[in-house]
Amino acid sequence: MDTVTLAERPDLASATYDIPYPPDSPAFMRGDLASLLIRGRRVVRRWPHLVVAALEDGRPVARGIVVPYSSAGREPLPSGWDEAAVWTAEDALDGVPCDAACALEIAVHPSRAGRGLSSVVLGAMRAAVRAAGLTSLVVPVRPPDKAAEPAVPMAEYAARVRADGLPADWWLRTHVRAGGRVEGVAACSSTVCAPLDRWRAWTGLPFDRDGPVLVPGALAPVHVSVAHDHAVYVEPNVWVRHRV
Template sequence: MGNVAVTLAERPELEEQAIADGDIWPEFNLHGDTYLRMWPRLSKDLPAYQFSMCDDATGRVIAEAHTVPCWWDGTLEGLPGGIDDTIADAFDRLDNDQPVNTLCAVAAEIPTGGRGTGLAAEILRAMAVIAVRHGLTRMIAPVRPTWKDRYPITPIERYMTWRREDGSLQDPWLRLHERLGATIGPAAPASYRIEASVAEWESWLGMALPETGLYSFPGGLSPLAVDREKDEATYLEPNVWMIHDLSALTAG
C-alpha cells in the first residue's frame, strides 16, 4: 500500500475532492492576476497535467500538484521570468497550437500534516512521469523557498546560495530538489506578481499599512511596496529555478 498519482484527465471527479487553496497558501497568494485569471484553466484545459496524490487504501486525496507544458531552449538565459510568465506561455502555446518540450512544476500542494513525510519527493517523481508520458524532454521548477519568509529583506540571489555545514542547501524545499538530482538555476525575483489596493492588502494581512514605503509581513518572501498616494500595493514574490534530470527522477 502507498500513494498513487491520478490525473484529472483520468478521474475528473477528483476535482470535487480538491484541497482548498486557502488551506495551502497564505491569503494574499490567492489574489495574483495569474491565479485569478489562469488557475481555473489548469484543470479545464490541461487536466492531464494536474494530479492528485491519493491514498491507495482509501482513495482519499492527500495532496495535489499542478504542472504545465511549455517551451524552453535549454539555456539559463532562456528560462522564463517565473510562474506568471510560464503559465502565460503555456496557455499561449495551447491556444495557438505551438510546440512544447518542457514540463514546468508549478505547485505541489501538501497540507501541513503531510509535510516532512516524503510526500514532496513522491510528487516530484510523479511530475517527471507525466513529463515522459507526454514526450517532454526537460523539467523545470520555479521553487518557492520554504524559509525565505524568515529573511524577507535578503535578496533571493543571496538567500538561494546559503548552505549548511554539510554542504547542502539551507532552504528545505531547495535542498529536496537538489537531493533529487536538480541543479540550481538563476533566481526569478519577480516570479509572481500581486497588485491591489492598500485596503485589500490590509484586509488580507490583518495589519495596517499607514504610510508609503516597504513593509515586511507574515508569510511574505520579499517586502510589500505600498504607495498610499496611488492607493496601490505591489508584491513581487521571488522563486528559484531548479532544473531536473528526468532520468534521475524516473529511475527505478
C-alpha cells in the first residue's frame, strides 16, 4: 500500500477529499462550528505536506489530516478537538512558528473498511509530522463503539483493558498497537449547540422534552432545553500521543 502527502501529489487532492464517511456517521457533528475553521480544502491549501493519502491502484482509499500548532505557553494538551482547531487557526493568523501537531481525522473508504488501512494512515501521518520538523503528534480519538454506551463516562470506558493489557475498544487498541500512548480523556473535546429544528433534521428525533436525550451515534447524552429552543452536545474524546 503506497502512501503520499498531497504536497507530493497535489493532483490527488479532490479524490482524497472525496473519500466518504461511513453512511452511519452522525450528521450532527457537522454542527461543530470550530471545525469550520480548518476543515475542508483550506487545510490542503495551507498544509498539503500534512494531509496524507493511502493509495490502491493509484487511487486514494484513505486519508489522514494533521494540523500544526505551537505548544509554547500553553497547556500540555488542548482541551480537545475544538481547542486544537482554534490553536491552529490562531497560530496561522498570527504567523506563529509551530512545534506540535494534532490529527484531525482518519477516514477510510467504507468499501475498504476492516483491511488495516487506519494503521497505514497513522504511519504516514507520523512520517509527515516528522518530515515537517514537528516534535509531537497527538490525536483526540473518537471511539465510535462508545456510542453504544452513551451514559458511561468516557474515563471509565477508556480504562477498560483486555487480558493482554491492550484497550478493550478496538479503535483505541489500533492506536496503541501503532505505538500510541493513552494520555487521558478530553472531556470537552467537541461541542455542537444548535436550535431544536436543526437537531430534528439531523436525527429525526422529536426533541420535545427537557433533559438528556440519547442520540444514535453520540458518545454522550445531548442536553435539551425546549424553552430556550436549543440542544447542546459535548463530546468526550481520548487523547493519544504518538511517537514521531
